[in-house]
Amino acid sequence: MDDGGVADPGRGRGGEPGEDREDLIRVERAEKVFTVRKRTGFLRRERREVRAVDGLSFTVARGEVVGYIGPNGAGKSTTIKMLTGILTPSGGRLTVAGIDPSRERTRLARRIGVVFGQRTTLWWDLPLIDSYKLAHRMYRIPDARYRENLDRCVALLDLGALLDVPVRQLSLGQRMRGDIAAALLHDPEVLYLDEPTIGLDVVSKAKVRGFLRELNAERGTTVLLTTHDLTDIEQLCSRVMVIDHGRLMYDGPLTGLHEAGESERTLVVDLERELPPIDVPAPARVVRVDGVRQWIGFPASASAAGLVAAVAAAYPLVDLSVREPDIETVIARMYAERASA
Numbered sequence: 001m002d003d004g005g006v007a008d009p010g011r012g013r014g015g016e017p018g019e020d021r022e023d024l025i026r027v028e029r030a031e032k033v034f035t036v037r038k039r040t041g042f043l044r045r046e047r048r049e050v051r052a053v054d055g056l057s058f059t060v061a062r063g064e065v066v067g068y069i070g071p072n073g074a075g076k077s078t079t080i081k082m083l084t085g086i087l088t089p090s091g092g093r094l095t096v097a098g099i100d101p102s103r104e105r106t107r108l109a110r111r112i113g114v115v116f117g118q119r120t121t122l123w124w125d126l127p128l129i130d131s132y133k134l135a136h137r138m139y140r141i142p143d144a145r146y147r148e149n150l151d152r153c154v155a156l157l158d159l160g161a162l163l164d165v166p167v168r169q170l171s172l173g174q175r176m177r178g179d180i181a182a183a184l185l186h187d188p189e190v191l192y193l194d195e196p197t198i199g200l201d202v203v204s205k206a207k208v209r210g211f212l213r214e215l216n217a218e219r220g221t222t223v224l225l226t227t228h229d230l231t232d233i234e235q236l237c238s239r240v241m242v243i244d245h246g247r248l249m250y251d252g253p254l255t256g257l258h259e260a261g262e263s264e265r266t267l268v269v270d271l272e273r274e275l276p277p278i279d280v281p282a283p284a285r286v287v288r289v290d291g292v293r294q295w296i297g298f299p300a301s302a303s304a305a306g307l308v309a310a311v312a313a314a315y316p317l318v319d320l321s322v323r324e325p326d327i328e329t330v331i332a333r334m335y336a337e338r339a340s341a
């Protein structure tokens with residue numbers, strides 16, 4: 001963890017066992033096919049179909065915080081765009097809070113909030129507060145509610161000194177916090193976040209993550225989070241969905257992802273003296289030696305205790321530690337396995 005945040009994913013209201021589950025987002029065999037025309041010669045164009053989303057099904061319960069991850073071009077943004085009504089699906093069915101997004105986009109807009117990390121919805125030349133005043137009128141937010149939500153966002157996202165600053169003068173981190181506040185003034189039930197921490201420094205990332213945790217815990221806001229920053233997932237999400245080529249490859253808790261990717265943990269031992277690679281019980285094996293330190297890879301699903309006992313019985317140890325696999329490696333393995341299947 002890079003920012004010292006408290007990792008307590010899953011404390012939102014949707015993930016509690018035994019509670020009645022209300023599916024706020026439903027996606028059933030959704031498809032999105034784009035037709036692209038490519039120039040193949042003078043006056044010649046070839047039509048090609050891109051299946052950006054290919055038979056995707058999942059549900060998200062009210063109050064869940066779900067990470068939505070996958071490599072570039074996997075279909076994440078296309079899914080979010082269909083869920084907001086910006087894009088119409090080519091097939092299948094999507095509903096958000098019982099509303100078909102592409103048919104009733106305006107009605108849905110009152111129930112959802114959207115933050116695209118790479119773009120802003122704020123008015124570039126106007127002071128930040130003016131964008132909020134516009135949202136107040138556009139969404140017809142009752143005055144007391146607007147004031148309460150604004151005060152809360154200003155306090156938690158540290159926006160007090162920025163309200164009168166034109167948006168174009170804000171740093172990326174300040175603007176992102178401003179954008180998140182703008183998406184929440186009308187009390188959306190669902191918040192879509194597309195790369196909310198991209199390009200932010202460690203302090204800004206911590207602020208954004210802390211705010212999102214609090215929003216989910218206190219208001220039960222459902223969050224669908226697209227990110228390449230796996231710390232976002234580790235710190236915020238009780239569940240993660242992995243998509244590739246428009247299809248769902250994994251849907252479950254973060255811990256299960258390690259198993260799906262057949263990841264390895266590493267036992268790092270410091271010996272009393274330099275030795276050639278030590279003997280360890282299979283399937284564990286020494287993967288690296290540097291002076292007195294040796295790195296031993298073993299399956300993440302296996303217990304470290306037996307391995308530690310075997311090594312400690314045969315060799316004089318000065319120190320040892322167990323390193324968890326990082327998710328990036330796990331996901332890369334999943335993709336590699338699929339590609340070679």
Ligand SMILES: Nc1ncnc2c1ncn2[C@@H]1O[C@H](COP(=O)(O)OP(=O)(O)OP(=O)(O)O)[C@@H](O)[C@H]1O
Binds near residue numbers: 034070
């Ligand atoms: N408007 C469009 N016209 C044609 N092809 C498109 C269009 N939008 C997306 N695509 C294609 O659909 C596929 C999925 O794209 P999408 O933007 O959903 O991926 P992504 O997972 O969000 O990727 P990234 O992490 O790079 O943002 C890609 O092959 C992309 O080139």
